[in-house]
Amino acid sequence: MDFQQLNSDFGIPRQLEIIxxxxxxxxIKVDNGSARALISLYGGQVLSFQPLEQAEDVLFLSGQSAYTEGKAIRGGxxxxxxxxxxxPKGLQRPNHGFxxxxxxxxxxxxxxSDSETTVSLRFTDRFKQENTWRKPFLLMLDxxxxxxxxxxxxxxxxxxxxFSITQVFHSYFRVGDIKRVQVLGLEDCDYxxxxxxxxxxxxxxxxxxAREVDRVYVEAYKNLVIVDPVLKRRIHINSPNTSTAVVWNPWLKTSKKMSDLADTDYQRFICVEAxxxxxxxxxxxPGSQFSLQANYSLLPD
Structure with a gap:
């Protein structure tokens, strides 16, 4: 990987560099007037987002993640x-797509601006020959x-x-204590x-x-809030083009089976996914497109 060339083509002085x-x-390391962030080209995955006024990252990233081709990065x-x-077809293709x-x-x-940086990535149909997805497509992530x-x-x-798809931003949020976290906006929803x-x-x-949770909420509201009294913040999730949401935490028993997650990590994150x-x-x-959007912010006290 030619990092010098990547920075020559895409680097932004005092805001963005590829490392x-x-x-x-x-x-991709971003550091601007509002926040710091880290984005992996592998997976097109945001790994870190930390507004400058925050002492803790908004996102959780496992310290035991495997940074190896063919394996997903755990977190972000x-x-x-x-x-x-x-x-969905039982062909032993990877969980959560490819x-x-x-x-x-x-x-x-x-x-x-001095306080906003944008990054555009794309993923093409070059992998359809793998018996993974034999559909011509272009995927763009802004x-x-x-x-x-x-x-x-x-x-x-x-x-x-x-062709038909299902899709999710599988977001891991850092929390102070999972037992004290509340998720607002799913009251009375079926799951x-x-x-x-x-x-x-x-x-x-x-x-x-208070235990392992793995739920798919239907007809979910487009605005959800994670209330974290330990880190003293409220994380707002807005997803305008969705009607489902996923809430997941593996708890202790399942965490112990996951090589890329420490046994006690479940205490420090919750997945609330648009x-x-x-x-x-x-x-x-054919010839059309559909966009999944999600906006993540911290609400004022």
Missing amino acids: PGPGGMPM IPVCWPWFGPD VRNHFWQLTKTEAV ISIGPILRLKLTTCNTGNEP FDKLDQGIQKTQKGIVTV GNVAFDLIQVQ
């Missing part, structure tokens, strides 16, 4: 596409680092036949409990976590 990360993987905001969860396990192409960077972290994932159907044979249930009151999953299946017609 070698763990395993030599190229990382992985992109799950063109399916979420297990292979784009989080390959390198993306950096296409553009821009200093919008990331804005400012007072608000904005993500926009656009799926373009470049072929002659429609599928993946830990109880996928049975459909109804959320009673505010979401709290996406189009379950019955929110997106069909993309």
Whole structure:
């Protein structure tokens, strides 16, 4: 990887540089007047977002992540596409699709202002020969680092036949103590409990976590809030083009089975994910496109 050339093409003085990360993987480091961020070209994955006034990162990143091709990085905001969860066709393809396990192409960077930096990545159909996804497509990811972290994932159907996708921004949020966290905005929503044979249930009151949780909420609200009394902050998640949301925490037993997660890491994160999953299946017609968007910010006290 020619980091000198990458910085010549895309670097922004005093705002953005491309650096070698763990395993030599190229990382985009942003440091502007609003926030610091780290984006991995492997997986097209935001690994860190920390507004300057925050003592702690908004995102959780496992210290035991594998930075190896073919393995996903544990934490940050992985992109799950063109399916979420297990292979929908049972062909033993990777969980959560394949784009989080390959390198993306950096296409553009821009200093919008002293306090906002944008990064554009793309992923093409060059992997469809792997028996992974035999559909012509172009995937574009636009990331804005400012007072608000904005993500926009656009799926373009470049072929002659429609195809369907599910997708999620699999966001890991750093919290002080999972047992004291509340998730607002899912009250009275129905959800599928993946830990109880996928049975459909109804959320009673505010979401709290006291054991392993793996739920897909349907007809979810487009504005959710994570209340963290330990770190004394409220994380706002806005997702205008979704009707489903995922809440996940592996708790201790499952964490012990995960080689890229420390046994006690579950205490320090919660996944609240914006996406189009379950019955929110997106069909993309030939020559058309669909965008998944998510905006992450900290609400004032």
